[in-house]
């Protein structure tokens with residue numbers, strides 16, 4: 461087995477699998493992050509929001525060791541990512557899975573073969589049969605049919621590609637899952653189904669999820685807390701209702717603007733619909749539901 465494989469460590473039991481302290485990221489004269497702090501709680505879905513170019517993807521890339529920061533420290537599972545030698549990072553790298561924007565699948569490999577890539581890398585000694593079987597299981601866990609295993613990315617819809625990318629992210633039974641705008645480009649029904657899948661997987665597999673999104677429905681429906689990036693920092697980390705109380709112009713515009721209110725109404729309607737046997741809920745749904753089927757997306 462590869463060095464640092466799952467057999468050599470136990471699941472992380474601390475409170476914060478990710479701790480970012482005083483992070484600085486600079487590109488030439490541009491400062492993207494300055495003294496950025498963030499602690500991600502074990503078992504939560506943390507939404508990460510911020511205007512375009514505020515450095516959400518750079519933050520994610522720093523945490524997974526793809527973007528060496530200009531300053532500050534990052535610990536994942538209690539181990540320094542910023543100080544570690546590449547070999548040491550290997551010991552934690554098989555404990556997270558990443559779904560990059562667009563899925564980032566290898567176009568010349570089938571879905572099953574894509575899922576097998578990390579298995580081959582980290583578990584080179586397992587038999588072909590077992591590797592195929594694990595890949596098939598991960599594909600189905602991600603809500604794709606068995607037939608999808610032998611399809612190429614070009615034969616998949618946008619939603620199926622995301623699920624295939626998710627299957628690959630889950631290949632190594634990660635404790636941490638990074639999702640970069642997973643519902644971008646999906647229709648409202650596909651986005652909502654992907655959100656439900658994320659939440660189910662988090663609950664059944666005990667994952668901690670770092671989720672970059674612009675999707676207000678996702679934030680309302682599945683995120684335990686949301687971190688807001690602005691002014692080169694994480695300016696707030698809290699539940700959506702608590703964030704909505706904060707007096708910051710970007711937060712107010714984002715959560716309390718028309719799209720924010722539409723997402724909140726959609727969520728309230730979903731919850732009310734679960735109590736339609738109660739007259740007050742039925743009346744409220746009738747009064748509020750003036751939107752055609754399908755939700756307004758951010």
Ligand SMILES: Nc1ncnc2c1ncn2[C@@H]1O[C@H](COP(=O)(O)OP(=O)(O)OP(=O)(O)O)[C@@H](O)[C@H]1O
Nearest residue numbers: 487488490492510511512513514515516517518519
């Ligand atoms: N490798 C790089 N070299 C130079 N500049 C970079 C590099 N990576 C990111 N940047 C810059 O850092 C800033 C933050 O980029 P990032 O992709 O993290 O933004 P984001 O918040 O994820 O934006 P969006 O919501 O539009 O995806 C941008 O101005 C970008 O141009």
